[in-house]
Amino acid sequence: MKKIVIATMLAAASIVATAQITLSGNLRPFLDNTNVAGSSSTSMKSDSSRIGISASETLGGGLTARAMIETSVAATNPVTGTETKFGDRQTTVGLSSKIGSIDIGRKFNSHFLAITSNDVFGTAYGSIAGDVHNLRTIRSGDAIFVTAGAGNFSGSFDRTVTIGTESTSYSAVGVLGPVQATIAVFESGTAKSTMIAGQTSVLKLKTYVSYSMDKDNAVESTGTLVGASMPISTSPLTAKISYGTKSVGDVKAYNVGADYALSKRTALSVAYRNVTGSDTKQTGIGVTHQF
Numbered sequence: 144m145k146k147i148v149i150a151t152m153l154a155a156a157s158i159v160a161t162a163q164i165t166l167s168g169n170l171r172p173f174l175d176n177t178n179v180a181g182s183s184s185t186s187m188k189s190d191s192s193r194i195g196i197s198a199s200e201t202l203g204g205g206l207t208a209r210a211m212i213e214t215s216v217a218a219t220n221p222v223t224g225t226e227t228k229f230g231d232r233q234t235t236v237g238l239s240s241k242i243g244s245i246d247i248g249r250k251f252n253s254h255f256l257a258i259t260s261n262d263v264f265g266t267a268y269g270s271i272a273g274d275v276h277n278l279r280t281i282r283s284g285d286a287i288f289v290t291a292g293a294g295n296f297s298g299s300f301d302r303t304v305t306i307g308t309e310s311t312s313y314s315a316v317g318v319l320g321p322v323q324a325t326i327a328v329f330e331s332g333t334a335k336s337t338m339i340a341g342q343t344s345v346l347k348l349k350t351y352v353s354y355s356m357d358k359d360n361a362v363e364s365t366g367t368l369v370g371a372s373m374p375i376s377t378s379p380l381t382a383k384i385s386y387g388t389k390s391v392g393d394v395k396a397y398n399v400g401a402d403y404a405l406s407k408r409t410a411l412s413v414a415y416r417n418v419t420g421s422d423t424k425q426t427g428i429g430v431t432h433q434f
Contacts, residue, residue: 166434168194170218173268173412173429180422190268190429192218193232202238210236211250235288243291249284253299254312254336257327261340261353263370263383264400268427269414271396275366275387277336277357279329283310295319321345334359348373351385364391379404394420408433 171190176183195213202208213233230249237246251259255266255278264270272278285305291298295318302311314327322343329336340353348371355366370385381404386397400414409432416425 162198162200165197165199166195167197168192168213168216169431169433170216171268171429171431172218173427175268175425175427177426178424187219188268188427188429189216189218192216195233205240207239208237209239209244209246232282237288242293243289245290246288247286248288249282249286250288251281252279252283252286252301252310252312252329253314254279254327254329254338255281256299257314257316257325257338257340258353258355261325261338261342261351262368263349263351263372263385264398264414268412268429269398269400269416269425271385271387271398271416271418272353272368274394274396274418274421275368275389276338276353276355277364277366279312279331279334279336280310283312362391364389366390366394389420392420394418 170192172192173188173190174185175188176185178184192215193213194216195211197209197211199207199209211233212230214229215231233248233250235246235248235250237244239245258272258276258278259266262270262272264272266272266278283301283303286301286303288301289299296316298313298315300311300313303309308331310329310331312327312329314325316323316325318324322341325338325340327338327340336355336357338353338355340351342349342351344350351368351370353368357364357366366387366389368385368387370383372381372383374381381402383400383402384398388395396416396418398414398416400412403411405411409430411428411430413428414426416423418424
């Protein structure tokens with residue numbers, strides 16, 4: 144029995160020795176005040192706080208094996224709220240090379256990532272992207288994820304393979320001069336969402352625009368979001384603003400915010416979000432530390 148235990152430990156140590164293991168994550172708590180139709184509440188929110196373990200191994204021939212397990216963290220009070228499930232944010236294993244990758248498991252789908260990359264608030268705290276665009280399912284599980292790219296163009300495709308809940312999303316990104324253009328599609332049964340977007344930088348000003356078309360059975364809607372960010376002079380302060388509309392519900396929304404970088408890993412943030420239609424006003428201040 145002891146020989147078996149020792150052999151198992153040696154085998155595990157050998158695997159760890161040949162693979163590169165990385166621990167990463169961030170903690171991002173916010174003090175939040177939200178007012179909906181005149182009813183105000185103040186609470187602490189843990190905005191996308193997480194911890195992840197990744198591993199990679201060079202296989203030769205330009206191939207790399209990789210795995211990722213990322214778990215949500217209730218940064219403000221881990222002993223309360225919904226039970227944390229290990230690997231709930233991402234659990235994938237796959238292969239990658241210079242031309243692309245293939246992974247199996249659960250992670251953000253292509254449609255959501257396209258919206259996130261074209262939102263000045265990154266669909267994080269204070270964002271209005273979810274008010275004007277249909278985010279559909281943010282992550283896909285029991286899915287296959289494929290990426291490929293060459294030069295200034297790249298694409299991604301993912302499809303769930305769970306019987307009865309199949310969904311497909313895909314996106315394409317191209318860089319033409321100073322403009323990065325994106326198109327993304329999500330399909331599940333009769334539901335379909337299409338998003339087209341562009342972003343560019345002029346001097347230090349970065350601007351974003353995105354337009355979505357959604358269909359759920361006979362209900363159709365469109366959404367538009369524009370935003371911009373700009374560093375304030377040579378200071379570590381970056382200002383952000385965006386405005387959006389959605390045809391269904393006569394939604395008009397805007398938000399403003401700022402990030403103050405204390406270092407490359409730590410920042411203070413403030414944000415204000417206002418959404419007509421739902422009569423929502425949200426204000427928050429938070430701190431982010433990445434590791």
